[in-house]
Amino acid sequence: MKILVGVKRVVDYNVRIQVNPDGSGVATNGVKMSMNPFDEIAVEEALRLKEAGKAEEVIAVTIGPKASQEQLRTALAMGADRAIHVETDEEIQPLTGARILKALTDKESPKIVMLGKQAIDDDNNQTAQMLAALSNWPQATFASKVEVEGDVANVTREVDAGLETLAVDLPAVISADLRLNEPRYVKLPDIMKAKRKPIETVTLADLAVEQAAAVKVLKTSAPAQREAGIKVESVDELVAALKEKGLI
Amino acid sequence: MSKVLIIAEHDGANLNGSTARAVTCAQGIGADSVDVAVFASDGSAVAGQVAALSGVSTVLQIDNAANEQAVAAILAPQVQALASDYSHVLVPSTTFGKDLAPRVAALLGVPQISDIMRVESATVFDRPIYAGNAVTTVEAPAGIVVGTVRTASFSAADAGGSATVEKREVSAELPSHTRFVKLETSGGGDRPDLQAAAKVVSGGRGVGSEENFKVIYDFADKLGAGVGASRAAVDAGFIPNDHQVGQTGKIIAPELYIAFGISGAIQHLAGIKDAGTIVAVNKDPDAPIFEVADFGLVADLFEVIPELEKALG
């Protein structure tokens, strides 16, 4: 079976975000970009399923501008077999992203689509659920453990109440949470080898996907800042301060 | 004219507090009516609790054995069937709501707005991006507005309502491809729920071990506080995942948040920005948590906690 993995290019999670003063968005010029951390986990899980003999092929997919190929190269260096670049310079929101992934799943017929639970730029946490809805497939979101047995995946999910397990018939969409695994480090020879792996480039038009109605971003602003507080010198001083505020 | 449908979150017996916060968000829209749907195998008890929230117009009780557990793939087509009567469908931004809302939106063919933190108008909302390091103001396109409500941004609707409860049948084809197997809860005992607690005591990697976390639990119990943790503490196995606070854990807004041995990574801070007062105890004077703490104490947590306990008597 095949596994399709979503890989999004996002501002690296270590970068301190600067909001453009004119409200037009977040500064991305010259900012370090990386694979969305949840997608690294998704790629790793797909590779582990392959290494365990549960899958034959891992295909990494990105939707985005030309530069997103860097993230596909990372996925290939990790061990993905091939990659598909849906090239577009337009902003792609989750519903359109899900339509694109649906078009690709129709073409590739993977048994599992493995995505991150959220992209850490827009923090939407929607694409996996939307793709599952459009395909009328099961969804197992926020996965912290995936066990594939034949045509069923038992997925443990991190939910507010604890850990939930769902049994889903394949094909299914699974979204990765942080504790699913620890992604491997990419070694230099793997990066060299990955250069020879194929990346297929397609457009929205090739896939016959139209942009869905989108949410319009009117402005972007800096969040309200908390007032800087004070350092207290002792436990007594802390207790006095909290008592004064009526908190203890 | 706005008519809002909220999907209640509950565990079969008790309404989750996040639902009452979604009701407050709905009132901000200036809705003509706010209905709340309870999907359950027998939702009578929960529907009664919803009816008592002020601001709720009608409670829709949809009883069906298939709704025994909240499985998004099974609930979504039922929500879709109800949605055509409404201008808005809102769900709390909990793991329940985050799982369900996008599936509903995609079935309806509309985008979804995640983590509504402020209502500007019936179609314009503020929401956080980049772990709360920026806020966008977004406008939903024509059609039903589907959104999740960032619960820490809204207070809970008061009790004192007396909405009518209507039993409803929903005709929708329900899939069999997704089956609930089990739910393992960490069993917090009598400790207050992290998301509802007025006080939260959290521990990070600095706590050092699962055994050491007892110090955190005991101190929390003394204060009557909920217990939180950083991702590093959860990853290290000191404490179960449902205690994680932050961008990918729980977003909380207690009156008092006390962080012990937590450095204050942006992903952690994303979960506590709305806390009333933040106290940080950390050995490292340069820990970033001190940039947001109202009261910072540079000290060893294992020395501070016994002293605090003594001071509190």
Ligand SMILES: Cc1cc2nc3c(=O)[nH]c(=O)nc-3n(C[C@H](O)[C@H](O)[C@H](O)COP(=O)(O)OP(=O)(O)OC[C@H]3O[C@@H](n4cnc5c(N)ncnc54)[C@H](O)[C@@H]3O)c2cc1C
């Ligand atoms: C995509 C993504 C999402 C994430 N989501 C979250 C999230 O939701 N929540 C979250 O918390 N993190 C999250 N993280 C992880 C985050 O980046 C940090 O790694 C994590 O918060 C660090 O936890 P910590 O502060 O406990 O550990 P550290 O950063 O290791 O800090 C430990 C602190 O303890 C102090 N200390 C040690 N011993 C003592 C002592 N005896 N007394 C007092 N102080 C002591 C040290 O000085 C240090 O400051 C996420 C990361 C990524 C990439």
Ligand SMILES: Nc1ncnc2c1ncn2[C@@H]1O[C@H](COP(=O)(O)O)[C@@H](O)[C@H]1O
């Ligand atoms: N442009 C994209 N290219 C590839 N995968 C994407 C893209 N956008 C979202 N995804 C996938 O969907 C997941 C959830 O994204 P989101 O719904 O935007 O939070 C991500 O972790 C990716 O796996």
